Amino acid sequence: MIPAPFDYVRPTSLEEACHLLAEADSSGEEVKVLAGGQSLLPLLRLRLAYPTALVDLGRLPGLRGVEDRGDHVFVGALTTHDEVLRSGVVREQVPLLALATATVADPAVRHRGTFGGSMVHADPAGDLPAVALALDCVFVVRSSEGERDIPAGEFFVDYLESALEPGEVLLGVRVPKLGPGWGFHYEKFHRTAQSWAIVGVAAAVRRDNGTIGEARIALTNMGPTPVRARLVEDALRGASSAPAGENGARDAVRDACGEADSGTSPPADLHAGPEYRRHLARVLTGRAVRAAGG
Structure with a gap:
């Protein structure tokens, strides 16, 4: 499809860009900022966005690196x-x-x-x-x-x-920087290698003498914004990292990650319904925590 007509402006300084955006807002115009364009251009072509102008930041110095x-x-x-x-x-x-x-x-x-x-x-x-x-x-x-x-x-x-x-x-x-002792993992479930995540989990875990000293967990595509899994983080603190059955231990990680979908509002679309996404959040969080915890 062809985008709706729009003006194109390419400022050469940050001050000029801020001035253009402020001026457009005061006049009631709808302006979009263009950086790499990999998310914006598809929206323009489908006419899901139709700004009156694009402000291209590509030439601005000092914003790369x-x-x-x-x-x-x-x-x-x-x-x-x-x-x-x-x-x-x-x-x-x-x-x-x-x-x-x-x-x-x-x-x-x-x-x-x-x-x-x-x-x-x-x-x-x-x-x-x-x-x-x-x-x-x-x-x-x-x-x-x-x-x-x-x-x-x-x-x-x-x-x-x-x-x-x-x-x-x-x-x-x-x-x-989180420093020494931390492990990291990003677990993503998607249909093809290039597609958006149906559900994703970003995990950072700090191990402390066989237990989990601290964990940070955030979920992709489980609501209108990314979601911090605070209940899982609290449940993992001090939990044994030993597998189930080792020295009679329960699977503390699995139990904690069973709360991963609490407080979320996963969407329904052509790829998955809310309940399936809730299931994925629990399973993928467990995988991410184990991988990050070594």
């Missing part, structure tokens, strides 16, 4: 998925991000799609928002009024809706 900043890794908004995957800093310091990024679509999309664009798109079936939630990432945004930080727990507001205000641009994301 990965930096080690001590206690966290900063990923620029225009960094492509492929650049994230090839980053030694990401693989060594925040491996959960690398594991999830490797499952995003296919190589062609990963070479064009951007890290920040995927986050701002706020699709609950996307892989990276759950990772941001599990790792307690912080989103750094800029407008003509200045800069502000948005915690991941507040960034994803609703289906395809983020906490960015009109006139704001995402600069990048601070991804905390």
Whole structure:
């Protein structure tokens, strides 16, 4: 299909981009920001989105790259998925991000799609928002009024809706380092290698002398936003990591992960119904926790 007509603007500075977005909002125009375009362009072609203008951020300096900043890794908004995957800093310091990024679509999309664009798109079936939630990432945004930080727990507001205000641009994301003793895994169930997750689980687990000292679990496509599985995290704290039957132990991990779907509102679509997604959430969370816990 052919998109509806729109104006195209390509600012050359961050200040110009923020000014254009603020000006459009004050005039009541609907403007979309273009980064890699791998999520937006299909919506335009299907006329599920029909903005009056596109603001292309592709030429903006300073928004691309990965930096080690001590206690966290900063990923620029225009960094492509492929650049994230090839980053030694990401693989060594925040491996959960690398594991999830490797499952995003296919190589062609990963070479064009951007890290920040995927986050701002706020699709609950996307892989990276759950990772941001599990790792307690912080989103750094800029407008003509200045800069502000948005915690991941507040960034994803609703289906395809983020906490960015009109006139704001995402600069990048601070991804905390969890340090030694942590293991990571991203478990994804999907129909084909290139498709969205039917259900996905981002897991970070810290082992402590044969028990689970701490766990962070976030779910993909189990509601209108990514979901933090707090009940599972609480149940896993201090639980034995021994398999069922070993020294008479119950399977504490399986028992804890049986709460993975609590408080969720999974969607129904052509690929799966809510009950099937609930079942997948419980099973995949168990797999992810075991893999992350070694």
